[in-house]
Amino acid sequence: MAVDDLLVKLERVRPTGKGRWVAKCPAHQDSNPSLSIRELDDGRILLHDFAGCSIEDVINSLGLSFEDLMPGKVNELKKNEHRPFTASDALRCVSFEALLVASAACRVAAGQPIDNSDRERLLLALSCKARKKM
Numbered sequence: 689m690a691v692d693d694l695l696v697k698l699e700r701v702r703p704t705g706k707g708r709w710v711a712k713c714p715a716h717q718d719s720n721p722s723l724s725i726r727e728l729d730d731g732r733i734l735l736h737d738f739a740g741c742s743i744e745d746v747i748n749s750l751g752l753s754f755e756d757l758m759p760g761k762v763n764e765l766k767k768n769e770h771r772p773f774t775a776s777d778a779l780r781c782v783s784f785e786a787l788l789v790a791s792a793a794c795r796v797a798a799g800q801p802i803d804n805s806d807r808e809r810l811l812l813a814l815s816c817k818a819r820k821k822m
């Protein structure tokens with residue numbers, strides 16, 4: 689499957705670098721994009737949800753399989769790719785979460801209300817429980 693065929697299935701897709709995007713995770717109520725997508729030079733597509741959804745949940749909710757993301761290379765990936773995401777991917781995510789918390793803090797400091805969806809997302813950013821599968 690070409691990465692473009694995956695990206696059209698996702699919402700709020702935004703490029704973050706060459707062969708890298710973030711999008712809303714289709715496996716949970718994602719108000720801010722937490723799904724990282726990476727296309728490798730050999731055509732494999734890697735996914736990681738920084739909110740904690742398993743890749744199985746993500747691809748199942750898209751009606752896809754591992755074979756769609758990495759044709760003929762699923763077993764190879766399981767053996768060799770223990771850390772498909774770099775430290776800079778993780779730092780980019782932490783930076784986004786920090787910005788989200790700071791943005792909410794500014795709203796509260798200015799006396800502006802935050803709605804339930806913003807509150808839930810803020811609690812997710814502050815919580816470790818949703819990251820159980822990282």
Ligand SMILES: [Zn+2]
Pocket residue numbers: 713714715716718737739740741
């Ligand atoms: Zn998710």
